[in-house]
Amino acid sequence: MRQDERVSATRASLLGAAERLFAERGVYAVANRQISEAAGQGNNAAVNYHFGTKADLVRAIVRRHSEQIELIRARLVAGVVDADDLREWVACAVVPTTGHLADLGHPSWYARFIAQVTADPALYAITKEEAAATAPSMRALKEGLNRCLPDLDAGVYEERSAMTRHLITQMSVERERALAQGGPTLQSSWEDLATGLTDAITGLWTAPHTPRP
Amino acid sequence: MRQDERVSATRASLLGAAERLFAERGVYAVANRQISEAAGQGNNAAVNYHFGTKADLVRAIVRRHSEQIELIRARLVAGVVDADDLREWVACAVVPTTGHLADLGHPSWYARFIAQVTADPALYAITKEEAAATAPSMRALKEGLNRCLPDLDAGVYEERSAMTRHLITQMSVERERALAQGGPTLQSSWEDLATGLTDAITGLWTAPHTPRP
Incomplete structure (x- = not known):
């Protein structure tokens, strides 16, 4: 996979995990760390890196x-x-x-x-x-x-x-x-x-x- | 304050705190311990004692x-x-x-x-x-x-x-x-x-x- 494809796949996986967690628990009940974990990202700062703020x-x-x-x-x-x-x-x-x-x-x-x-x-x-x-x-x-x-x-x-x-x-x-x-x-x-x-x-x-x- | 009045005041204070926290954060996002704290109850088991389950x-x-x-x-x-x-x-x-x-x-x-x-x-x-x-x-x-x-x-x-x-x-x-x-x-x-x-x-x-x- 090329670098830009990897980035794109990571972003999609973070978006999907965030949507599901926000839907089930509410936007403010979910920490960025939990989204990274649910998306299978080892790096807990992945959400901040790819998207910035909540x-x-x-x-x-x-x-x-x-x-x-x-x-x-x-x-x-x-x-x-x-x-x-x-x-x-x-x-x-x-x-x-x-x-x-x-x-x-x-x-x-x-x-x-x-x-x-x-x-x-x-x-x-x-x-x-x-x-x-x-x-x-x-x-x-x-x-x-x-x-x-x-x-x-x-x-x-x-x-x-x-x-x-x-x-x-x-x-x-x-x-x-x-x-x-x-x-x-x-x-x-x-x-x-x-x-x-x-x-x-x-x-x-x-x-x-x-x-x- | 008589014993039954104290119990009644404690129950009212727990109910008020629970209603506010549930309203603001959702029922499953709030732990019984947080309700006891918000109601100023030193005993973390106060919700369980007075009301049983969530x-x-x-x-x-x-x-x-x-x-x-x-x-x-x-x-x-x-x-x-x-x-x-x-x-x-x-x-x-x-x-x-x-x-x-x-x-x-x-x-x-x-x-x-x-x-x-x-x-x-x-x-x-x-x-x-x-x-x-x-x-x-x-x-x-x-x-x-x-x-x-x-x-x-x-x-x-x-x-x-x-x-x-x-x-x-x-x-x-x-x-x-x-x-x-x-x-x-x-x-x-x-x-x-x-x-x-x-x-x-x-x-x-x-x-x-x-x-x-």
């Missing part, structure tokens, strides 16, 4: 996925048939995640990793930066959604955006965890979860909203 | 809250004005949590504690057992909801129940964490969060559902 490591893991996710999203956004149909745009927000999880196969840790990362405000900011950098289709998706949404106060819009994010993440976590533990799953496939989420999130966005003081 | 400790924390939550839920269910109005029943599902969090004041850890506990299938089963044991109003709430819900496949019903649970938990976690960190919050009060959740969850339940293969 935030840089999280960024590298997010990037690896967001490139794949962007491919799915770009294809979906380009394939929208009726640009005035809210449900089609909601599907463009849901399927990049569920489709990516289906592509990852079994076992995956991505859903649980993202749930841990987005629960931390500083790390969540990193994932948003990465998404902005690597997801040119996100802008078209937002425009499409906004075109179909009812007129909402800014506060309600922010709130329902957060709800959408939590639903996609937590329902994916629930399915990924059930698959990992060999337990029963609520849906027979990731496609079925996407259908259920798309229906429900469309209902959530079109629900009447009560004025607040 | 599952017993989680059950005791859940019970302390579920008694308060039941009082709110029972009052709301008894006060339903139009039993055919889905939104009223959804409010009976949302407000016991948000109202309890408002009652706890600042700082609270309950939302983050519940998120950690319900993410673990074994611990989640404990909270459901506790809820069944301490929440007689839950049955009336379920009957009220079922009375108003559209006809749904069992799978869709289960799925939307899970979504409802995740929305209430995660939106409460987001607000509780923002308050704890002194950051901006999406809503100006727990009451506003309850209104937003009730609107959205009503929309989620009444959304048309696409048949699945």
Whole structure:
């Protein structure tokens, strides 16, 4: 193996170990040393050497996925048939995640990793930066959604955006965890979860909203 | 202080410390010894002595809250004005949590504690057992909801129940964490969060559902 291939293999193995440990235990519960050990690296400083800080490591893991996710999203956004149909745009927000999880196969840790990362405000900011950098289709998706949404106060819009994010993440976590533990799953496939989420999130966005003081 | 008062104060202090540590770090990341220390107990075996296993400790924390939550839920269910109005029943599902969090004041850890506990299938089963044991109003709430819900496949019903649970938990976690960190919050009060959740969850339940293969 050439030197650059060896470096690349080491980095991939560290990223994989970090993703799994972060997903299972939480980002701050895991020391860089444990990641190096789980990746079979004799050198305990391997994470620092290859990635720098923990935030840089999280960024590298997010990037690896967001490139794949962007491919799915770009294809979906380009394939929208009726640009005035809210449900089609909601599907463009849901399927990049569920489709990516289906592509990852079994076992995956991505859903649980993202749930841990987005629960931390500083790390969540990193994932948003990465998404902005690597997801040119996100802008078209937002425009499409906004075109179909009812007129909402800014506060309600922010709130329902957060709800959408939590639903996609937590329902994916629930399915990924059930698959990992060999337990029963609520849906027979990731496609079925996407259908259920798309229906429900469309209902959530079109629900009447009560004025607040 | 009498002996039984001392025992009672020790138990309360251990429960408070355990709830905070579980909320911040996750149930399995925290050792009983750390809880004893955080509660200012010289005896490292205090948790084992007073509560037994970690599952017993989680059950005791859940019970302390579920008694308060039941009082709110029972009052709301008894006060339903139009039993055919889905939104009223959804409010009976949302407000016991948000109202309890408002009652706890600042700082609270309950939302983050519940998120950690319900993410673990074994611990989640404990909270459901506790809820069944301490929440007689839950049955009336379920009957009220079922009375108003559209006809749904069992799978869709289960799925939307899970979504409802995740929305209430995660939106409460987001607000509780923002308050704890002194950051901006999406809503100006727990009451506003309850209104937003009730609107959205009503929309989620009444959304048309696409048949699945």
